[in-house]
Amino acid sequence: MIFLFFLLFISSCIANYDNILTQVSVNISQSAYCLSTVDSWNCATCSNQNMFETKLIDNNVLIIFGYNTFYNSLFIGFRGSSNIQNWINNIQIKQIKPYSDKNIAVEKGTYNLYSSIHNDIYSILDKMVKKYNTNDILITGHSLGGALATISAFEMIYLNTPYNVKYLVSFGSPRIGNDYFFDYFKLFNIYSKRITHYFDIVPHLPEMFFGYKHISNEIWFDEINYKYTICNDSLNEDPYCSNSCAPLHCTSTTDHLNYMNISMGNDGLC
Numbered sequence: 222m223i224f225l226f227f228l229l230f231i232s233s234c235i236a237n238y239d240n241i242l243t244q245v246s247v248n249i250s251q252s253a254y255c256l257s258t259v260d261s262w263n264c265a266t267c268s269n270q271n272m273f274e275t276k277l278i279d280n281n282v283l284i285i286f287g288y289n290t291f292y293n294s295l296f297i298g299f300r301g302s303s304n305i306q307n308w309i310n311n312i313q314i315k316q317i318k319p320y321s322d323k324n325i326a327v328e329k330g331t332y333n334l335y336s337s338i339h340n341d342i343y344s345i346l347d348k349m350v351k352k353y354n355t356n357d358i359l360i361t362g363h364s365l366g367g368a369l370a371t372i373s374a375f376e377m378i379y380l381n382t383p384y385n386v387k388y389l390v391s392f393g394s395p396r397i398g399n400d401y402f403f404d405y406f407k408l409f410n411i412y413s414k415r416i417t418h419y420f421d422i423v424p425h426l427p428e429m430f431f432g433y434k435h436i437s438n439e440i441w442f443d444e445i446n447y448k449y450t451i452c453n454d455s456l457n458e459d460p461y462c463s464n465s466c467a468p469l470h471c472t473s474t475t476d477h478l479n480y481m482n483i484s485m486g487n488d489g490l491c
Contacts, residue, residue, distance in 0.1 A: 238440060238451055243416060245271070245289060246361040246390035247481045253285045253300035253366060255491035264491045266483065271296065274349055279338045282369065286345050294357040294387055295349050297342070297373065301364030301393075303487055306474065308365055314427040316399060320379065326399040328427065331368045339376065346384055359388040363485050364423055364477065367394025367415075371436065375402070378409050389413040392480045395426045396433035403434045407455070413437070417463040418480050419444045420473040424463050439463065446482045 248266040252273075255264035262273035273287045283300040302308035316326040319336070350356045358377075362370035374389040375398075376382075389411060398406075406413070417424045417439055427433045439452040441462035452459035463471070477485075484490045 237412070237438075238414065239412070240449075242292070242359075242388060242412070243390060243414065243440070244481060245291065246359065246388075247363075247392060247416075247483055249285070249287075249296055249298040249359075250301075250361050250363040250366060250392055250480075251483055251485055251489055251491075253283060253298040253362070254485070254487050254489060256285055257283055257300065257303065257487060266490060274352075275345060277338065277341055277345060279341060280334060282334055282338055284338070284342065284369075286349060288349070288353045289359060292357075292359060292388070293355055294359045295346065295353060295355060296359040296361065297346075297370070299360075299362030299366035299369040299373070301362065301366040301486065305364060305477065305486055309423065309426065309474070312395065312426050314431045316432060322401075322405070324401040325405060326432070327372065327402060328368070328395075328397050328433070331365070331372055331395075331397060335369055335372045335376070339373070342373070343382065343384075350384070356383060356385045357387045358384050359390070360386060361388075361390045361392075362394070363392040363480065364394070367391030368397045370394070371397050374409075374411065374413070375406060378411070379405075386411050390416065392416045392485070393418065393421050393423045393477050394435075395423050396429070396435050398434070398436070399432050400434050403436055406436045415439045416480065417441045418446065419463075419476045420466045420471055421463065421476040422472050422474060423477050425467060425471045429458070434458065442481075444476070446479070 251266040285298040313330040315329045437454040452462035
């Protein structure tokens with residue numbers, strides 16, 4: 222009986238992973254880097270099924286907005302740091318408790334960045350909801366952008382905003398909250414996937430001993446971005462996924478800058 226339950230659980234997890242959505246999301250995430258210097262939607266990852274609407278640049282954060290025709294959803298793509306190595310070196314570890322539930326703690330630097338621009342994000346979304354006649358939203362981002370995407374999804378649901386966060390897909394995201402943040406996020410009825418690549422260093426920051434814990438569900442890709450593992454992290458981070466390289470081998474910035482065989486970052490595929 223236990224074995225049958227295990228098989229049903231694994232089957233449901235596999236069925237719940239949408240690799241097409243991962244491809245759509247990684248294109249959006251990389252396109253956010255490409256639109257750092259241009260306004261036209263003609264980069265290598267600027268897919269025709271993603272209709273670019275506008276971008277927001279504030280406090281060194283860049284966000285792109287648009288509509289995806291395949292999923293009939295608005296999208297928000299958060300750019301990662303413009304200098305990833307400097308950002309890794311300077312990542313903060315301090316947690317703050319900005320929400321009414323004071324058990325929830327999140328990383329201070331990422332939260333402060335998001336809180337400085339969330340009103341502008343909502344203003345843009347309000348206009349897009351009317352234009353495209355949907356409030357379904359896909360939120361995505363790479364690296365720091367993945368952390369901002371996670372905070373964005375959390376706040377939109379926690380604060381009961383009028384937007385339906387339907388999908389959250391992050392790539393190489395650092396940890397963003399504490400155990401209680403992890404538990405609270407599991408209560409949300411959304412499609413949430415945290416994509417990691419082999420020995421990427423960033424998903425291991427800030428370290429767990431500082432009181433951080435990743436949200437589930439991790440999808441861990443092998444070195445050549447071909448095979449993936451749907452990780453068992455409903456209770457804790459899976460030691461057989463990206464954490465399998467801890468504590469000595471999770472040091473690769475090369476893996477961080479390559480997701481789904483797309484070169485990521487300002488110097489990536491554009």
